[in-house]
Amino acid sequence: MSENAASDTIAFLGLGHMGGPMAVNLVKAGHQVVAYDPVTAALEAAREHGIATVDSASEAVVGASVVLTMLPSGKHVLDAYRGVDGAPGLLSVAAPDTLFLDCSTINVDEAREAAAIALDAGHRSVDAPVSGGVVGAEAGTLTFMVGALPEDFETVKPILELMGRRIVHCGDHGAGQAAKVCNNMILGVSMIAVSEAFVLGEKLGLTHQALFDVASNASGQCWALTTNCPVPGPVPTSPANRDYQPGFAGALMAKDLRLAVNALESTGVDGQMGHLASKIYDAFAAEGGAGRDFSGIITDIRDKAAK
16 A cells, blocks of 8 residues: 555445445545445445445456455355456456455454465455444444454554554454454353343342342443343443344344354364354344344343243
8 A cells, every 4th residue: 555545545345234334434534435335225325425336346446455345254255356157356356465354254264265365366365353333333433353464454454443443453364353253252142141130130020220230330240231231221322222223233143153153163162152142143033133133132031031
């Protein structure tokens, strides 16, 4: 990238609930962003915010110094890099030494494979999955967990700082995904525990506020309780006060926990809570919770307790 980073073109591929606001923040900061998404409505929304759009991912990549991908899965990332169904791969279209910045949440092994093929094609690679949800994407307060060589981290950090508040260099290629999968396993398990505790408190005659006042100032304190509290009232900004509108959707938590299970199995870790949390959120997503905030798991726990 040049010394005047804001003059460099960023190809932004994937303008969904997270990618769209992230791209907007880059444009607000003065970057030239050329974007593509297969969903017409996403392209229209991007144009309304001053983002230049094109008709294909390959077209977006031509002339870009950074290619930022925000895609649903590792297969999507690898297919985009290599090309599929006759479409040229992004690695073959990009100029030499392009920096490929993947902010998707994918398997650690897939992130390392993506980095390897990018390097083999003469490019640079960074994996930087995010935490913070749609609210964080819109506000530019995301946390980025970054896997990169030190020199590439220094190159990409100023870009990430325009979209996030906390940028953590976790290690070499794949380390960002490793940190994300570990963090979200903690989050999924803790939200289930917090939700079970509130339902138990209801059965025992505790008010939500009483339990919150104790646990939030005692050893039960955690983010799932104090920021994303699964009952309305104690934390007015939590999705529970908006009928569990996400936030961080149940389908995404189910996906991230499946990634955690993949990592547990590939490493031989006896992660029983991770496996159980994955099973619980898979059922939640399949039974109507996919589009609700993941804290809505409390409603399933409450319903089953009543039976």
